[in-house]
Amino acid sequence: MTVELVARMLAGNRVALSKLMTAVESRAPERPAILAAVYPRTGRAHVIGITGPPGAGKSTLTDQVIDRFRRAGRKVGVVAVDPSSPFSGGAVLGDRVRMMRHAADDGVFIRSLSTRGSHGGLSRATKEIAHLLDAFGMDVVLIETVGVGQTELDVMEVAHTTVVVLVPESGDTIQTMKAGITEIADVFVVNKSDREGAERIRRELEAMVELGPRGAGAWRIPTLATVAAEGKGVDELVERIDAHRAWRDARPKDPDAAWAAAAHDIRDLIVERFGACLRGQVDAGLLDRYRDALLAGTTDPYTVALEVLASEDLVARILLCK
C-alpha cells in the first residue's frame, strides 16, 4: 500500500502526494518507511522560508513569489504553516484564499499545516512535507509561517534561505528583535514600502546587518523594498533568493555538520517511535492498580511514575516495543 502510494506519487499523482502528506503529518506507523522510500529523490529543491510579524503581507508576497517562479517555468510547492492562534483566524484565511488561485496550476502544490493536533511537532512535519514536495519534483518549496514565536523560528530551521518580511510600522519591532531574527534572516524585505517610514526602517536594518559577519565569503544580507500588492520589488527579491542559493551551494560542505544533522534526525525518529509504543503500553492497563490510591490521595502521579519506572512490569512492556 505504502510502496504503491509512493510509486504513484513519484510518477506525479497529486492525490497520492496528498495522502502521503496526511500519513506523515499524523505520524502514521508507515511514516519512516514513506520517508525512507522518497529519500533518494530528495535534495534537489530549494527550500525558502518566508516569515515576519502579523500584518506584514507575507501571504501576498508569497503569492507574488509563486507567480515569478512559475513564469520562470519552475515548479513550486508551498507549505503554509498556521499556528492556529485563537486570536487571529480571519485575516489569515482571507490572505490564503488569494494564494489559492495557484491551486489549479499543475506546477503548484499548496499544503496547509496547523499546530492543532501536531503538538510541538510542527517543525518536524514541515520538514517532512517539504521532503515530499522535493521528491515530487518541485524546484522550489516555499514555507510561509503566519504567526510569530518560537514555533516559527523552529520551522525556519528547515529552510535553505529565509526571508524576513517587515513593514514601515515595524520600527519598534526592530529595536527589540535582537539576535534571534538576524541569525535566521538571509534576506530582509520591507514590504508596503510605499508607506511613510519605509526608507528609515530599511536604513535601520542595514545598520543592523553591518554588525553581522563580514569579509570574504560571508553572505551579505540584502535589505529590499517591496509593495507586494502591486508586485513591486518582487523580481529583485526572487533574484536575491537565487543568489543566496548560489552562494550556499558554492560553500565548502562541512561533513561534521551534515553528520550531526542526520544523527539528530535518526535519534529523534528512534525516540519518537519508541515513545509512541511505550505510551500505548502504559495505557494498556499498566497503571490501573494505582487508580484507587491516586483517587484517595494516598499517592501522587510523580510517585507512581517513579514506581513504574523501577518496576519489572515495565521491562516486559518495553521489550514489546522493540
Place this chain on the structure above:
Amino acid sequence: MTVELVARMLAGNRVALSKLMTAVESRAPERPAILAAVYPRTGRAHVIGITGPPGAGKSTLTDQVIDRFRRAGRKVGVVAVDPSSPFSGGAVLGDRVRMMRHAADDGVFIRSLSTRGSHGGLSRATKEIAHLLDAFGMDVVLIETVGVGQTELDVMEVAHTTVVVLVPESGDTIQTMKAGITEIADVFVVNKSDREGAERIRRELEAMVELGPRGAGAWRIPTLATVAAEGKGVDELVERIDAHRAWRDARPKDPDAAWAAAAHDIRDLIVERFGACLRGQVDAGLLDRYRDALLAGTTDPYTVALEVLASEDLVARILLCK
C-alpha cells in the same frame, strides 16, 4: 540535597523555592522526586489564567489583580509566561517591569517562564511551577501569558479559572475567535473600556456567551468592563473570579476525569524520562557505524532509524534505561 531544598522551601524559604523552580523547568533528573515531595502540600491554591491578544493590557490588569488579592491578605504566586516571540520583546518587558513592584512584597512571588529551552514543554513547566507555588503556600496562583497561539491555549489548561482579556479594538478578533476561546474563557474582560466601542464589544461577547451552555448549574460567563490603568472594574473582576471558584468547588467531582488526568501525567512522566535516557544512549556511539554510508548518500536517516529500531544493540541500550 533535594530533600533539604524541599524542606527549606516548605518552611518558607524563597531561595529554595527559586532553586526548585529552576530544577523543574530545566527537567533536572531530580524533577519527579521534587514534585512527589511537594505533592501532599498542593491542591489548596486557586490557579487563575489571564490571557488575550497582545496590547490588551494583561500585565497591567494582572498587576491590579495582585494588588486586590494582597489587600485581602491573600498570598499570590505569579507565573509570567513569555513565548519569546522574536518579534515582540520590548513591550512585554516594559509591562512586566510594572508588575515587579510587587516583587519586594513577601506575600508575592513572581516567576517568568520562557519558551526558549523548554521546547514544547511550556504548559508542563507552567503546571509544575504552579504546583510549587501552591505547595509554598500561595492562596492564589496567577498565570499570565503574553503571546497568542496554541501554546497559550495549552498553558491555560492548567488554570481553574481563565480570564480572557480583550479591548474595544478587538472587534475583528471576536468575529474570528470562534469556539476555541469561549471554550477556555470563564470570565471575559473588556479592558481599556473608556475607549470608543467598548459597549458594543461587550454586547457582542454577551451574545456569544448566550450561545454557550445554559440552564441550572451551568456557569454563566460574565463580561466585565475594566480600565486597568486606573484600577476601574478590578474589584468586580476579582469578585467574579472568586464566584467562579465557588461554583467550581460546588460541582460534584468526576472520578473518571480525575483519574484520566492523573494517568495522563504519569504516562508523560514515564515516557519523557525514558525518552531522555534513550536519547543519551543513542548519542553514546550507537549511530557511529552509519556515518560513512550516510555521508556517502548510500543510506538515509529514515532507513537507519528503522535498522536501529530492529537491532539487538538497541535492546541492550533500552535495558540500561530501566
